[in-house]
Amino acid sequence: MKQLKDIPLSILDLSPIQQGGTAADAFRRTLDLARHAERWGYHRYWLAEHHGMPGIASAATALVISHVAAGTSTIRVGSGGIMLSNHAPLMIAEQFGTLESLYPGRIDLGLGRAPGSNQATMRAMRRSLQGDDEFPQQLEELRDFLRPRGAQARVRAVPGEGLDIPIWLLGSSDFSAQLAGHLGLPFAFAGQFSPAYMQTALTLYRQRFQPSEVLQKPYAMVGINVYAADTAEQARYLSTSHQQMHVNLVRGVPGQLPPPVESMDGLWLPHEQASVEATLRASIIGDPATVRARLQAFIDETQADELIVNSMIFDHDARLRSYEILADARR
Incomplete structure (x- = not known):
């Protein structure tokens, strides 16, 4: 593994x-x-x-x-x-x-x-x-x-x-996955906002892969959101900026990245909450031990050859710290 x-x-x-x-x-x-x-x-x-x-x-x-x-x-x-x-x-x-x-x-x-x-x-x-x-x-x-x-x-x-x-094909469904496999190109899947199609796309890419002058075997990079902090509560707090941004997208009024909030209660309607949580459900949120364990579980699930991480965190120092924790988890 x-x-x-x-x-x-x-x-x-x-x-x-x-x-x-x-x-x-x-x-x-x-x-x-x-x-x-x-x-x-x-x-x-x-x-x-x-x-x-x-x-x-x-x-x-x-x-x-x-x-x-x-x-x-x-x-x-x-x-x-x-x-x-x-x-x-x-x-x-x-x-x-x-x-x-x-x-x-x-x-x-x-x-x-x-x-x-x-x-x-x-x-x-x-x-x-x-x-x-x-x-x-x-x-x-x-x-x-x-x-x-x-x-x-x-x-x-x-x-x-x-x-x-190097040319990569990116996708959030199966179209580019199959094309990348057919052409023997590396494939990057947008798991950070399309987790529902992730396993299907990765399976199709690997099944359809044909060796080429670029690659002899499939190479899949998978996107994921990570919000890491020294405590689980702080990580959850940081993640609310991205949740608010997605609520605005659902409403058709995209805006700037807002500061985090203590609770999303009252900031979204039930259908908006369901939409945001479905879109971001592959996100990893937690303290260093949680992040390390969930990253390994994500690799076990996807068999990704590489991970590409998105972290929409409002405070720049907190964003740096999140990526530092992630790098330490890998080491």
């Missing part, structure tokens, strides 16, 4: 904007967390693309990746993910070719097919409402731009072509 001490730990960051704060504040905290993560032995630091969200600052994902990579030395930095349908594949090849040229051997390109926004924002980005069958075509176009093309090619990604930039 896989042991926690042998599983790489990585971080997923949305550069949360605190209530009353600014995107500039969020970016400073992101870089500070990445520097700590590098010292604590985290493997990757991924940023996620979302648009039109008052509480998320990582919309221009490639720019934030460059900000983090420039301020660190060894940790891998990448996208978790770039929503490919929002972009021309050539532009992504050029952007990540630039990143790989600036920070060689440290850049990951994680790709998702969801828009990461609402329909009005999608239209503002000039995105057409395409079906699922468009994503495999866009993916192949992007991969082709990153292959060596030669001077005779009419369209070339410069920089980009011929560079070794």
Whole structure:
């Protein structure tokens, strides 16, 4: 059986904007967390693309990746993910070719097919409402731009072509899981907000996997929310910021990351509570011993090859402490 001490730990960051704060504040905290993560032995630091969200600052994902990579030395930095349908594949090849040229051997390109926004924002980005069958075509176009093309090619990604930039497929259901398996690519599942589909997607990925020049066997990274503190009560308290943020999403009024509260009683209606708890039910909340035990149980359940952890914690020092406890649990 896989042991926690042998599983790489990585971080997923949305550069949360605190209530009353600014995107500039969020970016400073992101870089500070990445520097700590590098010292604590985290493997990757991924940023996620979302648009039109008052509480998320990582919309221009490639720019934030460059900000983090420039301020660190060894940790891998990448996208978790770039929503490919929002972009021309050539532009992504050029952007990540630039990143790989600036920070060689440290850049990951994680790709998702969801828009990461609402329909009005999608239209503002000039995105057409395409079906699922468009994503495999866009993916192949992007991969082709990153292959060596030669001077005779009419369209070339410069920089980009011929560079070794690892591509991951991200998903919260079975579509990307099956595609990643078919193409022999690594797969990252969004367990942090889609736990109901987790086992199905992971099983399909492993069943459909075909060895490729990229991978000889499946490699699955699984996302999870972790709220760790020195006491269980403090950890539960910290987790209420994320719960409040999700209540606002359920109500269709996304906002900035709010400070934690002693109790969620009176802050959500029963159907809202049920929705939030279902979305976040794979979260690990507790003191160091609890976190260690539940992480091992999660690895036993998913057989994950790597974990990527999201921690939407309001207080920056408490967020750092949560990730420090997590790193200590692995050691």
